[in-house]
Amino acid sequence: MALGGGTMTGEALIIIALLVPTIGAGLIWLTAWNPNVREATTLVTAGTLFAIVVAILGRVLNGEDLATGTWPIAPGLELGFRVEPLGMLFACVASGLWIVNSIYSIGYMRGNKEPRQTQFYMCFAIALASTIGIAFAANLFTLFLFYEVLTLSTYPLVTHKGDENAKAGGRVYLLVLLGTSTVLLLPAIIATALIAGTLDFMPGGILTGKADKATLMILLAMFMFGIGKAALMPFHRWLPAAMVAPTPVSALLHAVAVVKAGVFTVTKVVLYIFGIELLASTGANEWLIWVAAASLLLGSLVAMTKDNLKARLAYSTVSQLAYVVLGAALATSWGVIGGAMHIAMHAFGKITLFFCAGAIYTAAHKTEVSELSGLGRTMPFTFAAFLIGALSIIGLPPFGGLWSKWYLALGALQAGQIVIVAVLMISSLLNIAYLLPIPIKAFFGQASGRKSSGIKEAPLPCLIAIGLTSLGCLILFFFPDGILNLLSRIQVQ
Amino acid sequence: MISEHLPALQVVVPLLGAVVCAFFTRGDRAWFVALVVSLAMPFIAFGLLLKVLHGGPISYALGGWAPPFGIEYRVDILNAYVLVLVSVIGAVIMPYAKRSVEHEIEADKQAWFYTIYLLCLCGLLGIAITGDAFNAFVFMEVSSLATYALIAMGRDRRALLAAYQYLIMGTIGATFYVIGVGLLYSMTGTLNLADMANRIAGIENSRAVLAALAFLTVGISLKLALFPLHVWLPNAYAYAPSMATVFLSATATKVAVYLLLRYFFTVFGVTVIYADLPISEIFLLLSLAAMFGASIVAVFQQNVKRMLAYSSVAQIGYITLGIAIANKTGLTGGIVHLFNHALMKAALFMAIGAIFYRIGSVKIDDLAGIGKRMPMTAGAFVVAGLSLIGVPGTVGFISKWYLGLGAFQQGWWWLVMLIVLSSVISIIYVGRVVEVIWFRDVAPASRRAKDPPLSMLLPMLLLTAATIYFGFDTVLTAGIAELAAEWLLAGVR
């Protein structure tokens, strides 16, 4: 495939994929003296990373098994990477959207004259490197290391503004994410290692026949709540708190990389540590279905009460993440595919919405939903894109969001959970209720206060990025086969 | 030729160095002598370690008097490891020492300070290398007397009280040790440890031998600050000059632990320790008391040096826990923690020493916001602090992993949980300091502080980097610790 990937070994490709953003971060630091060169470096790094990920994708679709050697650390602990379909999808989404997001960032950061832009781009690159590490990790230990690096590298991004508000948000962010991961996730990993004797992700799980139902339930609970990035209620507080970050951060990290790293880990744990067979046969997953459903509905309900646009989107994300957790919790093959697909579908929809929120902030300096009335007539492009993103999130044709919800519903039926199908329906209605009024009022509402004449569309790079992601939502509706093809390679047994 | 005499050189060189130092009146010249001597020590230690790894234990007859009548220096895998530990720490802190000592010790006493330091180094290395029970006592007193003097040179007048208190308790400990040796001598008629081990066979359970074991255990436990015999330690570490604290926290207690291991496993033997006597149970209780009691006390300290000192008591609990777990994996954990704890605690005390160098205080309130003024130092503190907690990717995790695995192999699930729980307490006391130094506004006292000079910064960063490096590459640390544990448990005398 691309970049002469045909001659390289799989191991080399994986390592290069990890190194490119890391080295990119260094180069960004070195080129800090000239913003143009620095931003070009970011774009080139993002492009290179995506090309390599695509090359890996080509190998995976050819049926190749890509893995690195392992580096032993202590008995039962090792570092290692292996590409499997789920991680492949996650890496593609994250690295692909990084390019778009970098374009957007240039417009946003310059448009708002943000300080410390070098640090911003560097941390972004490191965050992406850890995301790739999470996506390709071959065992829980490796995944955990990159999971923590991701938390730490995004902290400076969350507190980028540097004011009291940002610091308070950053505190909650660190406290919840580090707290859950060290107090719940890490002990869960240790317990798993001791019970199973390994931490490798294996098709069908590693716990079969090694633990009774009670142990499994406790472990599952420790994992699900310990993976704080999945924002399962009641550990969702960090996500709204993180909205103090500049919008590109909210867009890529808190709609895509960080939160998806969370639900990705959830899915991986369910698939390759527990195994859906084991969960379905013991019923240890039963409670999780209901917790996810509750998180799903509550997130939407809270979102309706929020007037701040980004806060509303954040709670919407909490709710949408619960879809993925739900998909994993159903422990059926369609459920897993639906959940995994939602990682991609929601990513495109939500990043579009965040981009629009950022564009509105940059162009009109408005942050509250109630202020947007009539703004659609001065910023038609932005609000059209917002509408597309909203429709995709709701799950209406002709946008990609439809498919993931479709498969999730199939998964619920497969598991015999009719109530869950109803929950999915209600949730879609709630989505309509809190998302659609925004573009409708913007287009048809009365412009509030005096005529805001100076407002026009956001800077061009922002618009390009918005255009690309909303186009993505559309394309994903017509061509979901690619993702389905990839995900059907997930080995359940 | 010279390599034959390495065991003697290991002790004689610092002794002669101390004599040379005493002739200088200028601190910087004495420092230079101490630097040269300290830098030479790791070469000798590594030379011995390599020889032992390739050719088995080395026996060196001091002065040409053949053992068991003459004093034998006996180097095996365990004490070669301890020699490397002590000499490496001794070498790394010397560049750091110069500025720190110039800042904290009056000019006319600096040469004496280095003299005493070299004597202390000589004593510690001597305890580790000698194969003679009484010779070990002499070296113990050489190092202890030097330690009392080092502590008394602290600027705070309470340093004098701490030194006096330690002198009383340390002398009682050393005297207990001599009583134990005396009883053993009267039973076996020899002072050579290897010879003693042979002759003790058959009379292990006689009352005099058991009394000797009791005296030795209590005496050495005082030196290694086993809970509840630790009361001397917090004040001593808190008020000693920074450089002395760094050195002592990293080495002194470790050497005492070594001596305990030597008596337990090679002189009395595994059967006496584990099968005939409840040593395992006693150490388990005391270790847990240390891990929890001292950690909880650490949480409430206002003086950061004192807090770290209490944390040392807790960490010693982990080391002795390795003895209590009584299997190879657990013992490996204890032994590897000797090294790992030395690295992280030295780095932490160096960081706090550097802060003292700049702002003249180690009270937690005065440290507010220091991270913004001394980012490298505060960063090193955070990384080493993470290691103290035992976050994966740091040395602290490796030690705890082995301990946990060892406990699990014994079927002690509850102990695994307690290890995790005690780590949570360390999150609190480390987190508290991190919170203050990074997230508070800069305190007035530290407005103009900045990172210390390179001579202080580099050793600190070197050790901090080592806490990460040895968190991944465990061949040298855990590998050798495992060999040593295997050797000890095999009962080879």
Next chain:
Amino acid sequence: MELLHTIVSHYNHWIIIFLMVSGLYIVVARGNMVKKLVGLGLFQTSVYLLYLSPGKILGGTPPILSPDFTVYSNPLPHVLILTAIVVGVATLALGLALVVRINEAFGSIEEDEIFGGDEDE
């Protein structure tokens, strides 16, 4: 009777134990820093005796080779204790030096007075 004999014939041990315990008691019970050091010295001295007394062998002579004697006392304990005495003197000297400095710094050598003042902060 036999018990009495055992007790009496081990009189050296009784002396040692008495010195040891009274030394330790003084260290623990006294608040005066010099007195504490005296107790410490007493405690150490008892150990010297612990080493020396079994070294003497009944009917033994100083260990100088001579055809007239076959039984010798063990010289090694004396050598060891010579070292230990040196160590003890050094400890005492350092301890007293510290007490002098403490007296200069705090104006007292009574523990309760010093610790009553500024314990902790």
